[in-house]
Amino acid sequence: MSRLITVSNRVGVPTAGATRAGGLESALREALEAGGGIWFGWSGEVTPERSESPIMLKKGKVTFATVNLNPTDYQEYYLGYANRTLWPLLHSHLGLVEFHRSQLRGYIAVNEYLAKMLAPLIEPDDLIWVHDYHLIPLADELRKLGITNRIGFFLHTPLPPTDILVALPHHELIMRAFCAYDLIGLQTENGVRAFLDYIAREANGRLEFDGSLSAYGRLTRVIAFPIGIDTQGFVDMATRAMRTAETRKLRNSLDSRRLIVGVDRLDYSKGVRNRFEAIDELLSEWPEEAGHFTYLQISPPSRSDVESYQALRREVEGVLGHVNGKYSDVDWAPIRFVVRPVSRTALAGIFRSSRVGLVTPLRDGMNLVAKEYVASQDPEDPGVLVLSRFAGAAAELKTAVLVNPLDPSEIGAAIHQALKMGLNERRERWGLMMEVLRGNTIDDWSANFLKALKATRPLD
Ligand code: GDG
Numbered sequence: 001m002s003r004l005i006t007v008s009n010r011v012g013v014p015t016a017g018a019t020r021a022g023g024l025e026s027a028l029r030e031a032l033e034a035g036g037g038i039w040f041g042w043s044g045e046v047t048p049e050r051s052e053s054p055i056m057l058k059k060g061k062v063t064f065a066t067v068n069l070n071p072t073d074y075q076e077y078y079l080g081y082a083n084r085t086l087w088p089l090l091h092s093h094l095g096l097v098e099f100h101r102s103q104l105r106g107y108i109a110v111n112e113y114l115a116k117m118l119a120p121l122i123e124p125d126d127l128i129w130v131h132d133y134h135l136i137p138l139a140d141e142l143r144k145l146g147i148t149n150r151i152g153f154f155l156h157t158p159l160p161p162t163d164i165l166v167a168l169p170h171h172e173l174i175m176r177a178f179c180a181y182d183l184i185g186l187q188t189e190n191g192v193r194a195f196l197d198y199i200a201r202e203a204n205g206r207l208e209f210d211g212s213l214s215a216y217g218r219l220t221r222v223i224a225f226p227i228g229i230d231t232q233g234f235v236d237m238a239t240r241a242m243r244t245a246e247t248r249k250l251r252n253s254l255d256s257r258r259l260i261v262g263v264d265r266l267d268y269s270k271g272v273r274n275r276f277e278a279i280d281e282l283l284s285e286w287p288e289e290a291g292h293f294t295y296l297q298i299s300p301p302s303r304s305d306v307e308s309y310q311a312l313r314r315e316v317e318g319v320l321g322h323v324n325g326k327y328s329d330v331d332w333a334p335i336r337f338v339v340r341p342v343s344r345t346a347l348a349g350i351f352r353s354s355r356v357g358l359v360t361p362l363r364d365g366m367n368l369v370a371k372e373y374v375a376s377q378d379p380e381d382p383g384v385l386v387l388s389r390f391a392g393a394a395a396e397l398k399t400a401v402l403v404n405p406l407d408p409s410e411i412g413a414a415i416h417q418a419l420k421m422g423l424n425e426r427r428e429r430w431g432l433m434m435e436v437l438r439g440n441t442i443d444d445w446s447a448n449f450l451k452a453l454k455a456t457r458p459l460d
Contacts, residue, residue: 076106241349
């Protein structure tokens with residue numbers, strides 16, 4: 001049985017006292033534990049000098065191998081090219097894309113460094129699975145070092161259409177790097193179409209009869225593997241959470257008002273500002289709703305070293321103040337904004353206590369919160385998911401109330417529809433979404449990807 005090596009920008013090294021890992025982290029760990037293997041990547045530490053060799057930590061059948069970055073790497077690779085150039089581009093926010101050649105060079109240099117650190121750990125039969133936009137050039141760098149193993153890649157973000165991709169200076173360098181993988185996994189069929197369109201129009205590549213594609217003198221495959229969640233795990237966690245003091249405290253504070261909930265890293269791709277504006281629209285169109293709901297938005301800060309994220313926080317807090325100021329009374333405010341992260345169990349309890357789950361990103365590769373919200377519901381009295389049509393999850397969760405996240409009045413009307421929705425309709429919509437979640441769990445996702453990777457041709 002081949003060993004698995006997973007590679008991601010950050011490694012989920014288990015630490016004493018850490019709260020339960022996120023869905024992706026546990027799925028990758030489970031896939032690794034099945035056959036034994038290595039999880040390799042950045043430690044999260046920035047030190048004056050790069051590492052000379054990885055720090056290895058063995059837990060059961062899994063070895064965690066991590067390396068440090070130096071301050072220039074952190075600036076150019078992580079804060080720079082990954083999060084100021086690629087992240088906004090992949091989410092179609094062209095106005096936020098910054099480009100500096102030095103950062104592109106830093107991005108490639110860190111991938112080269114990571115490849116050098118990883119290569120000595122690789123054995124001939126190992127399968128290598130690389131994750132996300134930070135590491136697109138990794139396979140190319142490993143190939144330069146003579147690594148011929150099968151290497152797969154999964155992109156967690158969306159892949160935008162060709163007309164947006166070509167706005168990236170040196171886009172052919174990135175797309176060529178993709179083609180050094182034997183298998184490229186994307187979240188949706190839309191992403192696959194975008195990839196194939198680019199390959200046909202910009203790279204003069206072609207689709208082979210067996211579904212593989214050749215471009216830049218390389219042969220690869222692009223397939224959609226929509227990521228899932230630990231569905232049963234969430235069902236159990238949400239049921240348990242209803243008995244915790246934390247959930248009871250929240251429910252008591254609601255004073256029988258219906259709860260609307262949103263949970264997102266504070267990121268401009270998540271569309272939180274438009275959600276706050278939607279509450280304004282809701283209350284101006286249906287003033288009788290005032291005092292009858294509480295909207296709880298949980299937004300732990302992320303990437304706060306990047307200016308656009310600092311600006312976002314100021315902007316969102318400005319709109320929040322405006323809406324709360326306009327509608328609050330002495331005993332009620334429409335929006336509660338929490339920037340402290342909360343535990344996963346508490347999240348499941350909050351989801352299950354709510355009437356409406358508001359998930360309206362402007363763009364999202366998948367959006368796991370949408371799936372976690374659905375899995376957490378009480379089958380007898382489920383809440384309603386209001387979901388952006390531009391989240392990857394919308395391709396699967398078709399019976400959510402789908403909205404255009406750019407239009408606050410459409411979101412406001414959808415919230416109103418959700419608050420008014422009868423029990424039968426809520427059950428019917430929820431039941432269909434739950435079937436989807438049971439049919440495609442996080443374990444199915446990793447098993448399907450690895451099966452397809454194993455089926456690619458061994459290199460000679
Ligand atoms: C990327 C892609 C794709 C959030 N706040 C708290 C918390 N969370 C958890 C959620 C969920 C995860 O973080 C966020 O996942 P999402 O999928 O919603 O979004 P991204 O972080 O942008 O993830 C996305 C994903 O990768 C996987 O492929 O779906 O499209 O952008 O699990 O529950 N967890 C806790 N406290 C919080 O305050 N414990």
